Amino acid sequence: MRHPTATKVLVIGYVWPEPRSSAASGHIMQILDTFLGQGWDITFSSPAGPGEQRADLVALGIREVPIELNNSSFDAFIHTLAPDIVLFDQFMMEEQFGWRVEKHCPGALRVLETSDLQSLRHARHQRLKERLKHDEASEDFSDLFAPALGEEFQRMADTDLAKREIAALYRCDLNLMVSEVEIELLVEHFKLPRNLLHWCPLMLDLPSGPPVPFSDRAHFLSIGNFRHAPNWDAVLWMKNAIWPLIRQQLPGSQLHLYGAYTPPKAAALHNPAQGFHIMNWAEDALQVMSAARICLAPLRFGAGIKGKLIDAMLCGTPNVTTPVGAEAMHGGMPWPGSIAQSAEDIARAAVQLYSDQARWTQAQEAGLALLESRYQQQVHGPALIDSINACRADLGQRRRDNFTGSMLRHHQHKSTQYMSQWIEEKNRNG
Structure with missing residues (x-):
């Protein structure tokens, strides 16, 4: 009452x-x-x-x-x-x-x-559109990721x-x-x-138990509401540029993409032969995140802080993202994974994390320390x-x-x- x-x-x-x-x-x-x-x-x-x-x-x-x-x-x-x-x-x-x-x-x-x-997210989106219009072939976005606040x-x-x-x-x-x-x-x-x-x-309330270890995990994961423009742009960048580079180095790897409100244009990207799986909405996002070895979040624009990366840290899942993805999230503390600015560097970092258990475990520990420091x-x-x-x-x-x-x-x-x-x-x- x-x-x-x-x-x-x-x-x-x-x-x-x-x-x-x-x-x-x-x-x-x-x-x-x-x-x-x-x-x-x-x-x-x-x-x-x-x-x-x-x-x-x-x-x-x-x-x-x-x-x-x-x-x-x-x-x-x-x-x-x-x-x-x-x-x-x-x-x-x-x-x-x-x-x-x-x-x-x-x-x-x-x-x-x-x-x-x-308004910041919108301005960054417009800058990306202008860049792609004038230089569609480039996959290095370091100039977009480093503008001064002025x-x-x-x-x-x-x-x-x-x-x-x-x-x-x-x-x-x-x-x-x-x-x-x-x-x-x-x-x-x-x-x-x-x-x-x-x-x-x-x-957040910090996780009470130990995270799932390296040996019990498999595959790459990406997650996010498909209606959110930065998420959809990231899906397209993964499909067209990043994922083919990862598959070249890890031929049997799989990427599972989860998101609410899956539109037909997203479902049409589903291609099991390429290891590119559109999985629709996740009933339990933390469960599927805990089963994945790497979270991919190659955001080319956006604002705020990223819930998907917080979920990854909660689950002990190292991530690979961009400076936009990591913005305002770690306050100078070690990043729980890698931050990269081009399709080639994102793919390279993802493969290294996926394959190197010591590097992966260090990233997992960094994520839990970051949660404890900034998000309680x-x-x-x-x-x-x-x-x-x-x-x-x-x-x-x-x-x-x-x-x-x-x-x-x-x-x-x-x-x-x-x-x-x-x-x-x-x-x-x-």
Whole structure:
């Protein structure tokens, strides 16, 4: 039974969480678990339809309340709920519902869970497309993997997506960031006040037993939601450039690719004769990861930190990735595998790790040490609660100090309000 005086939290999700399909949903579930540990009264709402692998939030003691875009029914709902904290999952939910939250619950703390900077991911995707258009034959992407943050800022600053996303960060009282690199980009180049940003990476319980040893594992594995553009690009790069090089050196090797929402274009790549197996969705991602000897994650663009690589570390599975894949994940500690920048170097590193038990075991140990150093729930969970409580205790002064956010709320929320009301009226009148 919920305590009548418990802190009330409303989470507005872009989708209903599917922790077995995406790292973003996994992170939301870790945050919800942290809130539940405080005895907080949680309601989760989303305008999205239910996904195939959605989590059963009700079983955890969380209310599920569907909501609609551009519909004043949300106003009555949130006025009655009267939450103390509203967490927006992705900035588009703040755009849609932020003005309604502020109008009906002005005293509620507004928190944004970013998952990653979408405008950074988009800018990197565009840079890759330009590169492939002008130099389709090259398989060395070292120039794409090493831009200074100032260069990233230059590519992002003029885009509509960055302006929308950064404005949403300013409008919120606290923003949860999984990547320290993105925090540096926002503070040093977009000039966000550092106290608006809280580092909250994936929050994990460390594995209790020993990992599966080298001798009991076989095959290469790649995993990731096929709907996520960086994952799909990595699949194509493996198919066309990386995997043929690995097969030349290890002729009998197999690559098993798992992912949620397998589209026909991915299923069409299935080729057992080449050892290239499209396996669809994994019922238990950690089980298949624990059976693999190497995790391949050749990401040519992206942002945030990578859940698949965290899963690999949890399972004691060394990985081979790119600088984009490893970004903000190891804080200078030894990487649990290899980081490479070209198809040839990725293939070479993968074969070496697959074949060298001593090197493989060293990488496995590095992964477990990295988890212990940077990703423990018992460290980041309490830090998140402390940050939220500090914001709530000084909310008025924080909002006065964040005049840019107040100004953006004034102008953007008015325009969003009128647009939303126009759409609602249009829908009502057919």
